[in-house]
Amino acid sequence: MSPISLTQFLIEEKRAGHVDPDLRLLIEVVARACKRISIAIGKGALGGVLGEAGTGNVQGEAQKKLDVLSNEILLEANAWGGHLAACASEEMEEPQPIPDAYPKGNFLLLFDPLDGSSNIDVNVSVGTIFSVLRCPDGVAVPTAEHFLQPGTAQVAAGYCVYGPSTLLVLTVGHGTHVFTLDREVGSFVLTRRDVRIPEETSEFAVNASNQRHWEAPMQRYVADLLAGKDGPRGRDFNMRWVASMVADVHRIITRGGIFTYPLDAKCKAKGGRLRLMYEANPMALIVEQAGGAASTGRERLLEVRPTALHQRVPVFLGSKQEVDTAVRYHREADTGT
Numbered sequence: 174m175s176p177i178s179l180t181q182f183l184i185e186e187k188r189a190g191h192v193d194p195d196l197r198l199l200i201e202v203v204a205r206a207c208k209r210i211s212i213a214i215g216k217g218a219l220g221g222v223l224g225e226a227g228t229g230n231v232q233g234e235a236q237k238k239l240d241v242l243s244n245e246i247l248l249e250a251n252a253w254g255g256h257l258a259a260c261a262s263e264e265m266e267e268p269q270p271i272p273d274a275y276p277k278g279n280f281l282l283l284f285d286p287l288d289g290s291s292n293i294d295v296n297v298s299v300g301t302i303f304s305v306l307r308c309p310d311g312v313a314v315p316t317a318e319h320f321l322q323p324g325t326a327q328v329a330a331g332y333c334v335y336g337p338s339t340l341l342v343l344t345v346g347h348g349t350h351v352f353t354l355d356r357e358v359g360s361f362v363l364t365r366r367d368v369r370i371p372e373e374t375s376e377f378a379v380n381a382s383n384q385r386h387w388e389a390p391m392q393r394y395v396a397d398l399l400a401g402k403d404g405p406r407g408r409d410f411n412m413r414w415v416a417s418m419v420a421d422v423h424r425i426i427t428r429g430g431i432f433t434y435p436l437d438a439k440c441k442a443k444g445g446r447l448r449l450m451y452e453a454n455p456m457a458l459i460v461e462q463a464g465g466a467a468s469t470g471r472e473r474l475l476e477v478r479p480t481a482l483h484q485r486v487p488v489f490l491g492s493k494q495e496v497d498t499a500v501r502y503h504r505e506a507d508t509g510t
């Protein structure tokens with residue numbers, strides 16, 4: 174069968190009633206922006222895009238030049254698009270409404286323009302994560318409160334991973350699909366349709382350097398993984414940690430596994446490390462649509478009621494049985510059973 178492009182795939186999805194015409198065009202605009210980011214990243218030091226920007230963001234983090242550049246590329250591309258009412262980003266304190274001079278649409282776009290920032294200067298895979306919501310009816314100038322919708326309200330979610338090849342992973346609520354950027358042609362081509370994550374896994378991803386700060390159930394859960402076949406799990410587990418969520422999640426989309434950034438004493442006051450609206454929620458929808466599961470350790474991630482645009486949450490996602498197991502450890506600790 175001849176490969177189909179992202180455009181052809183989205184036309185098929187539109188015909189199937191899975192996406193409306195405006196959402197189809199919005200996804201194409203985001204994909205084109207990711208292609209531009211991929212080109213900028215590919216230039217590396219030659220393009221002067223490595224290193225610090227010298228500015229900070231609402232998270233209190235030092236911004237990398239590529240954090241700022243990727244944010245600008247996404248804002249500019251979407252300002253023109255005509256499918257949005259407003260954008261929100263990890264790199265901006267408040268949402269950015271589409272300027273009056275530009276055509277507007279009915280969607281709200283959230284993004285983490287550059288995920289895995291700590292890996293930019295060491296040439297390790299990084300990415301872009303995005304989530305699409307509907308703008309509530311009758312709202313001309315959306316503010317942060319209009320974005321505070323649970324993950325179940327997402328109409329589309331995706332990430333682009335900038336690695337040896339550039340991949341776009343997308344769901345519009347009917348399965349999860351992988352597209353590869355054909356750099357010669359300059360377009361994304363469908364390379365895996367309807368991905369399924371294996372239910373069981375022997376691979377886990379966590380920043381183990383935080384271990385002493387973890388809660389008791391997390392300590393016990395990882396101790397049993399490390400005990401391997403000599404412990405209660407009865408088999409050996411392997412560990413991976415890229416420290417780019419997009420790369421760690423893409424490995425799970427490809428061959429299974431569990432990714433976790435749990436609550437720990439260091440990030441407890443903030444509610445977690447990873448951001449709900451433009452990291453956890455889009456990844457949770459992508460993973461669930463591929464047959465996996467996503468939880469905070471105590472509730473289904475997609476059902477978390479958002480209270481703030483940049484709020485953080487604990488994250489457990491990936492192979493269903495393993496996420497269920499991690500949740501069971503937390504439930505047992507919380508209920509004393």
Ligand SMILES: O=P(O)(O)OC[C@H]1O[C@](O)(COP(=O)(O)O)[C@@H](O)[C@@H]1O
Pocket residue numbers: 263285287288289290291380416417418419
């Ligand atoms: O540095 P740590 O503690 O390993 O955390 C790594 C995590 O932080 C992140 O880099 C946070 O995302 P940003 O790079 O977009 O801020 C995730 O991609 C990754 O999973």
Ligand SMILES: [Mg+2]
Pocket residue numbers: 285287288289418452
């Ligand atoms: Mg991120």
Ligand SMILES: [Mg+2]
Pocket residue numbers: 240263285286287288289290
């Ligand atoms: Mg980021």
